[in-house]
Amino acid sequence: MRLELLSPMEMAAVDRRAIADGPFDGLALMRRAGTLVAAEVLVRYPGAAKVHVLAGPGNNGGDGYVIAGLLAESGFAVSLWTSGMPRPGSDAALAAAQCRLERLSLLEFTAGPDELVVDALYGSGLSRPVDGDAARAIALVESLDLPVVAVDLPSGVSGDSGQVSGSAFRAAVTVTFARKKPGHLLLPGRELCGEVVLADIGIDDAVIGEMNIRIFENDPALWRTALPVAQVDTHKYRRGHVGAFSGGPSSTGAARLSALAAARAGAGAVTVLSPANAMQVNAAHLTSIMLRKVSDAHDLAKVQANHPPSAFVLGPGFGIGEKARAFALDILGDGRSNGVEGLVLDADGITSFRDEPSTLFAAAGLEAAPALVLTPHEGEFGRLFPDIAGDETLSKLDKARRAASLSHGTVIYKGADTVIASPEGRAAINANGVPWLATAGSGDVLAGIVAGLLAQGMPAFEAACAAVWMHAEAARRFRPGLIADDLPAALVPVLHELRGQHPKARPQG
Ligand SMILES: NC(=O)C1=CN([C@@H]2O[C@H](COP(=O)(O)OP(=O)(O)OC[C@H]3O[C@@H](n4cnc5c(N)ncnc54)[C@H](O)[C@@H]3O)[C@@H](O)[C@H]2O)[C@@H](O)CC1
Ligand SMILES: Nc1ncnc2c1ncn2[C@@H]1O[C@H](COP(=O)(O)OP(=O)(O)O)[C@@H](O)[C@H]1O
Numbered sequence: 001m002r003l004e005l006l007s008p009m010e011m012a013a014v015d016r017r018a019i020a021d022g023p024f025d026g027l028a029l030m031r032r033a034g035t036l037v038a039a040e041v042l043v044r045y046p047g048a049a050k051v052h053v054l055a056g057p058g059n060n061g062g063d064g065y066v067i068a069g070l071l072a073e074s075g076f077a078v079s080l081w082t083s084g085m086p087r088p089g090s091d092a093a094l095a096a097a098q099c100r101l102e103r104l105s106l107l108e109f110t111a112g113p114d115e116l117v118v119d120a121l122y123g124s125g126l127s128r129p130v131d132g133d134a135a136r137a138i139a140l141v142e143s144l145d146l147p148v149v150a151v152d153l154p155s156g157v158s159g160d161s162g163q164v165s166g167s168a169f170r171a172a173v174t175v176t177f178a179r180k181k182p183g184h185l186l187l188p189g190r191e192l193c194g195e196v197v198l199a200d201i202g203i204d205d206a207v208i209g210e211m212n213i214r215i216f217e218n219d220p221a222l223w224r225t226a227l228p229v230a231q232v233d234t235h236k237y238r239r240g241h242v243g244a245f246s247g248g249p250s251s252t253g254a255a256r257l258s259a260l261a262a263a264r265a266g267a268g269a270v271t272v273l274s275p276a277n278a279m280q281v282n283a284a285h286l287t288s289i290m291l292r293k294v295s296d297a298h299d300l301a302k303v304q305a306n307h308p309p310s311a312f313v314l315g316p317g318f319g320i321g322e323k324a325r326a327f328a329l330d331i332l333g334d335g336r337s338n339g340v341e342g343l344v345l346d347a348d349g350i351t352s353f354r355d356e357p358s359t360l361f362a363a364a365g366l367e368a369a370p371a372l373v374l375t376p377h378e379g380e381f382g383r384l385f386p387d388i389a390g391d392e393t394l395s396k397l398d399k400a401r402r403a404a405s406l407s408h409g410t411v412i413y414k415g416a417d418t419v420i421a422s423p424e425g426r427a428a429i430n431a432n433g434v435p436w437l438a439t440a441g442s443g444d445v446l447a448g449i450v451a452g453l454l455a456q457g458m459p460a461f462e463a464a465c466a467a468v469w470m471h472a473e474a475a476r477r478f479r480p481g482l483i484a485d486d487l488p489a490a491l492v493p494v495l496h497e498l499r500g501q502h503p504k505a506r507p508q509g
């Protein structure tokens with residue numbers, strides 16, 4: 001699958017390289033791009049009363065000239081509205097020269113009901129805010145509620161960040177070329193793109209392969225082969241043991257949600273690690289999940305001495321303060337020598353380090369430290385990484401990557417467009433989320449899934465990507481009405497399906 005995401009700059013480099021290598025020159029690529037967009041229009045809007053093609057001054061406009069010509073040849077009534085002449089000698093100028101249609105000035109743009117708009121104003125070359133005639137055209141199209149087919153990106157949407165610069169079209173369909181860009185998946189870009197169609201214009205995969213791209217759309221193809229597969233001769237502790245720290249007597253539910261999720265994600269044993277004063281309430285609500293008293297460092301040391309968990313979840317409902325810091329630093333310091341694969345630090349666990357994040361980052365950076373996975377939502381992200389969060393020049397993708405590098409941890413920067421980033425620079429943007437996942441406790445479940453996968457030996461980045469995708473997929477299939485309590489069981493069919501696709505899959509009874 002073509003999951004790499006190319007920044008507009010990388011895409012331009014790929015275009016140049018592909019043109020240099022042949023067999024297609026720039027105009028041929030443009031003709032292929034335009035032909036594929038025109039084909040989408042034909043298939044989706046065969047009855048459009050009229051098609052307005054808006055062509056800008058660059059190569060995005062060049063695609064527009066090709067599209068306008070082809071749609072007119074196919075029998076559509078086409079109005080071609082242009083903004084700025086293509087640079088003489090450019091591919092766009094060649095495409096414009098081959099288009100016989102009358103040029104109307106975008107300044108005079110007008111349209112009527114039941115008509116269609118093809119937006120070929122600006123694509124990956126967007127270099128300043130969209131204003132003036134283009135902004136007026138966008139407003140008119142919006143007021144008439146006309147369907148828009150965007151070429152490469154809706155004009156005004158940054159391919160790097162998904163942010164709007166000035167104003168932007170809201171497309172029903174966006175046809176992009178070779179690979180998606182981060183702006184197709186990051187909000188608000190994802191919303192403004194509508195359905196994204198990836199069109200193959202003939203750029204060889206090898207050209208993209210040479211770029212060593214490390215940013216991907218999150219998809220099972222990225223991590224399916226790393227999913228844990230239980231061996232025939234396994235036993236419960238070998239299938240991974242998760243320890244989920246509980247808060248005090250009035251905030252124990254979050255840890256139990258994490259614990260259940262870890263168990264459903266395949267951990268063979270899960271133990272809620274509870275302060276003494278919450279033992280009773282936890283005991284009253286647990287069956288297959290085990291329970292141990294962990295009130296202080298001494299108790300934690302005892303847990304680590306006998307069947308120690310291979311992964312921990314610390315934070316959900318835990319309470320903010322010194323105890324969370326001490327436990328987290330203890331686990332990171334105890335390290336892989338004791339069989340600990342990872343620590344998932346969520347919610348209060350993250351906030352506990354707001355005044356001294358560097359101690360956490362230093363502990364995670366030690367050679368023998370287990371993997372640290374941080375799962376902040378936007379508010380928590382700002383507490384742990386205030387400088388990165390406050391830098392408005394950075395996209396959500398950039399922010400997650402910088403945070404991962406700084407913290408030596410894998411960062412799951414949550415939200416409707418969750419970004420997962422590894423400390424070594426890999427990143428994935430998740431796109432299968434559904435709004436009803438925004439329900440109290442759903443983050444606790446996510447933390448538990450990550451820990452469940454880590455405990456079974458899945459590498460941190462893959463475990464984080466898999467957990468985010470499965471969490472969202474379980475919610476998507478469940479449909480609205482979901483509460484966090486439903487999620488652990490809703491994971492089961494998703495896991496079954498993924499395991500069925502695993503290359504080492506055995507028949508399941
Ligand atoms: N050979 C190639 O390089 C190919 C390029 N393709 C198309 O080329 C596009 C990229 O082309 P370009 O790099 O020329 O970039 P664009 O055509 O996206 O935009 C660049 C042009 O628009 C102007 N511009 C940018 N933002 C503006 C704003 N807000 N207001 C007014 N003017 C603005 C710039 O000054 C420049 O003239 C892609 O999006 C894709 O549609 C496709 O044809 C496939 C092949
Ligand atoms: N609009 C949305 N669309 C899809 N997923 C969302 C949306 N809003 C939040 N989420 C997801 O829901 C989960 C909420 O986690 P979190 O904010 O920690 O909530 P809680 O602390 O209540 O568990 C995260 O996985 C997040 O990515």
Ligand SMILES: [K+]
Nearest residue numbers: 119122153155
């Ligand atoms: K466009």
